[in-house]
Amino acid sequence: MNxxxxxxxxxxxxxxxxxxxxxxxxxxxTFDAAWRRTRINIHPDEKPYQRHGHLPNG
Structure with a gap:
C-alpha cells in the first residue's frame, strides 16, 4: 500500500x-515533507520521529 x-x-x-x-x-x-511538518505542529510530542526514515543506516 502506498x-x-x-x-x-x-x-x-x-x-x-x-x-x-x-x-x-x-x-x-512534497506531500511527505508537508505531512511530517504538519504532524509535528499538531502533535509536538512526536518530534523525535520526524526524521525517521531520512537518516543513513549505520
Missing amino acids: TSVLRWLLSPRTSWHAWRVARASHGNL
Whole structure:
C-alpha cells in the first residue's frame, strides 16, 4: 500500500492539513515533507520521529 494512502486512512486530519500546506507551496514542498511538518505542529510530542526514515543506516 502506498504511504500516502496509508497516511490518509490512519490520520485524515493531519493528511488534510498537509495536503493544504503542500498545495499552498506551489510545488516547493512534497506531500511527505508537508505531512511530517504538519504532524509535528499538531502533535509536538512526536518530534523525535520526524526524521525517521531520512537518516543513513549505520
